[in-house]
Every structure is written in C-alpha cells, then in structure tokens.
Amino acid sequence: MKLRTISTAALLVLLTSPVISMAGTSFDQAKKEAVAEIDKAKAAGFEWRDSQKILKKAEKAEKAGDHKKALKLANKAKKQGIDAVTQSKAQTSAGPH
Numbered sequence: 001m002k003l004r005t006i007s008t009a010a011l012l013v014l015l016t017s018p019v020i021s022m023a024g025t026s027f028d029q030a031k032k033e034a035v036a037e038i039d040k041a042k043a044a045g046f047e048w049r050d051s052q053k054i055l056k057k058a059e060k061a062e063k064a065g066d067h068k069k070a071l072k073l074a075n076k077a078k079k080q081g082i083d084a085v086t087q088s089k090a091q092t093s094a095g096p097h
Contacts, residue, residue: 027062030074031055037081044088051080 034055041047058073 025071027058027067027070027074030071030078031058034058034074034078034081037078037085039081041081041084041088044085046084046088046091048080048084051077051084054080 034051038047038051038055041051054073054077058070058077061067061073062070
C-alpha cells in the first residue's frame with residue numbers, strides 16, 4: 001500500500017512538472033528564446049515562413065491578457081526556429097544520389 005501511494009505521488013509530480021514550469025515562465029523570456037532560435041535559423045538561411053507570424057500572434061495574445069496562449073505560441077515559434085536549424089544541418093549533405 002505504501003509503495004502504491006509513493007508511486008502515485010511520484011507520477012503526479014512527473015505529470016504536473018511541465019505545467020508548473022510553464023506557469024512560472026514569463027512571456028518576455030519565452031519571446032526572447034524564440035527570437036534567438038529564429039535568428040539562428042535566419043542566419044543559416046532556413047527561417048521558416050510562419051515563425052515570425054506565430055511570434056506576432058503570441059505578442060498579440062499577451063497584450064490581450066491571454067498569457068497561456070501567448071506562451072504556447074512563443075514556444076511554437078521557438079520550436080520552429082530549432083527545427084529550421086536542424087533542417088539546415090540535414091540539408092547540407094542533400095543532393096542527387
């Protein structure tokens with residue numbers, strides 16, 4: 001019984017950790033990180049079309065007071081920047097086989 005209680009508590013902590021960390025994240029920090037990743041992608045010549053648009057939507061949501069949506073969009077823009085850099089690295093060896 002004790003083991004089950006401890007396991008349940010541990011599982012609860014693991015499941016709520018992302019929510020807790022997101023709640024403590026400021027939009028300004030999330031935006032700063034997204035801009036940095038998008039800039040890396042731009043420097044590599046692989047900035048994705050919608051990254052800036054998503055970031056602008058995030059700014060609009062934050063201004064309207066929808067902090068949760070703003071963070072979600074800023075993180076999406078950041079991920080696009082990261083994925084674009086990954087794509088640029090993968091494409092360096094692309095060519096006819």
